Amino acid sequence: MLDRTVPAVAARWAERLFFRVPRLRSRPVPPDGRSVSVEFDGLRLAGQVWGAGPTVYLVPGFGGEIGQLAGFVQPFTARGLRVVAFDWPAHGRTRAGTTGGQYVNSQDLVNSLHAIATAYGPARAIIAHSMGAGAAANAVRDGLPTGRLALIAPGASIQTAARPFADALGMREPAYRRLLAEVERALGHPVRSYEVTEIGRIARTPPTLVVHDQHDPLVPFTDGESIAHAWPKARLVTTTGLGHNRILGDPGVIEKVVDFVAAA
Numbered sequence: 001m002l003d004r005t006v007p008a009v010a011a012r013w014a015e016r017l018f019f020r021v022p023r024l025r026s027r028p029v030p031p032d033g034r035s036v037s038v039e040f041d042g043l044r045l046a047g048q049v050w051g052a053g054p055t056v057y058l059v060p061g062f063g064g065e066i067g068q069l070a071g072f073v074q075p076f077t078a079r080g081l082r083v084v085a086f087d088w089p090a091h092g093r094t095r096a097g098t099t100g101g102q103y104v105n106s107q108d109l110v111n112s113l114h115a116i117a118t119a120y121g122p123a124r125a126i127i128a129h130s131m132g133a134g135a136a137a138n139a140v141r142d143g144l145p146t147g148r149l150a151l152i153a154p155g156a157s158i159q160t161a162a163r164p165f166a167d168a169l170g171m172r173e174p175a176y177r178r179l180l181a182e183v184e185r186a187l188g189h190p191v192r193s194y195e196v197t198e199i200g201r202i203a204r205t206p207p208t209l210v211v212h213d214q215h216d217p218l219v220p221f222t223d224g225e226s227i228a229h230a231w232p233k234a235r236l237v238t239t240t241g242l243g244h245n246r247i248l249g250d251p252g253v254i255e256k257v258v259d260f261v262a263a264a
Contacts, residue, residue, distance in 0.1 A: 011178035015186055018165055018179070021090045021102040027067030029085075030074065038086065040115040041108075046093035047086035047116070051077030054124035056261060057146075058085035059113065061130025061153075062104075064245075065092035071249050072127060075258040084120050088112055088132075106158060106194055107187045109135035110142070117144050125261040129153060129248060130219060131161070137196045137227075141203040147264045149208045150257045153216055153244050156223035157195040158183060200231030208234040209260045211253055218244040 033048035048066060056076050058069040066085035076083050087094040088109055090102045113135055117123065123146035128136035133154035140146060155161060162183065166176040184191050192198070199205060208231050212224030221238075228236035242250050 008178065011175065011182045014166070014169060014171070014175075014179050015182035018162065018183065019105045019186065021088075021104055022063040026065060026092065027070065029067045030070055033073070033083075038116050038119045040089070040112050043089055043095065045086045045089070045112060045116065047084065049120075050083040051081060053080045053082045055082045055084055055120055055122070057113075057116070057120075057123050057126045057128075057136075058083060059126060059128035059132040059136050060085075060088065060091070061128075061132045062088070062109070063091070064129060064132070067092070068245065068248050069127065069129065071251075071254050072257065075254060076261070079258065079262050081124060081261075084116070086112070086116050105183075105186050106131065106135065106138075107189065110138045113139045114142070114144060123147065124264060125150065127152070127257060127261075130244065131155060134158075134194060134196055137199050138194060140205065141199045146206055148261050149206050150211065150260060151196075151208060151224070151227065152211045152253070152257075153213065153219050153247060154196060154210065154224055154227055155219045156197050156226050158191050160219060160223055162191075197226050197230040200227070200234070205231050205233060207260075207264070209237060209257060210234055211237045211239065211247065211257065213239045213242045213244070213247050215240065216244045216247075 029048055033050045036047045036049050038045045050073050060068055065087055073083050089104050125148040126136045126146045127150045129152045133151040180191055210224045210228040212221050214221045228234045237256055247253055
């Protein structure tokens with residue numbers, strides 16, 4: 001019994017740790033925005049709105065905040081677009097996650113994005129980073145309307161993060177499989193249903209720009225590359241030396257993304 005119970009308990013503990021929101025340095029947001037909120041699952045998601053016109057959503061990654069995407073605000077508003085950005089549950093100015101504390105899973109992100117889009121309407125474009133890119137891709141698969149999509153440093157699947165996480169904990173293959181089973185239990189869906197590469201094969205996807213650094217230390221460049229190849233209307237932009245987070249503030253990247261959206 002102990003042989004069966006201890007691994008199961010360890011897998012549940014690892015799943016909670018896997019979806020525990022990391023504490024990152026807070027970044028300021030552009031000062032001319034309007035503070036807003038959206039109700040979601042008993043929480044009040046905190047956000048900002050800048051400008052007026054067709055809507056562009058800025059979507060941070062897991063552990064990130066809307067301040068990381070601040071460099072996109074002025075270029076988009078200068079093009080006559082409204083910029084809408086929210087902090088995820090248990091991130092930034094939004095309080096505890098949907099199950100309390102600092103725990104938020106991938107499906108929480110997808111559901112949050114649907115709630116935000118319901119409040120603020122169809123998107124001219126969605127600009128999303130890292131795990132937020134996966135949430136945006138899955139929301140689009142589920143019917144969230146957008147004219148264009150920019151995925152910056154996207155992971156191709158939950159396993160992209162789960163495998164190195166398990167390796168860091170010294171989990172062997174049976175324990176890793178138990179971890180994935182616990183992740184599926186928490187999500188309420190099979191892990192494979194979150195594979196971003198597959199979305200391009202099973203759903204209608206908008207014109208998409210994938211931006212990824214060749215030396216991203218957190219999400220392999222091959223993930224972004226595989227998404228760009230699998231989605232029929234996707235184009236890959238490759239950077240070097242910008243890593244996983246600095247890529248969001250690079251003027252060249254911002255210009256390419258804004259031009260891509262403006263061309264719609």
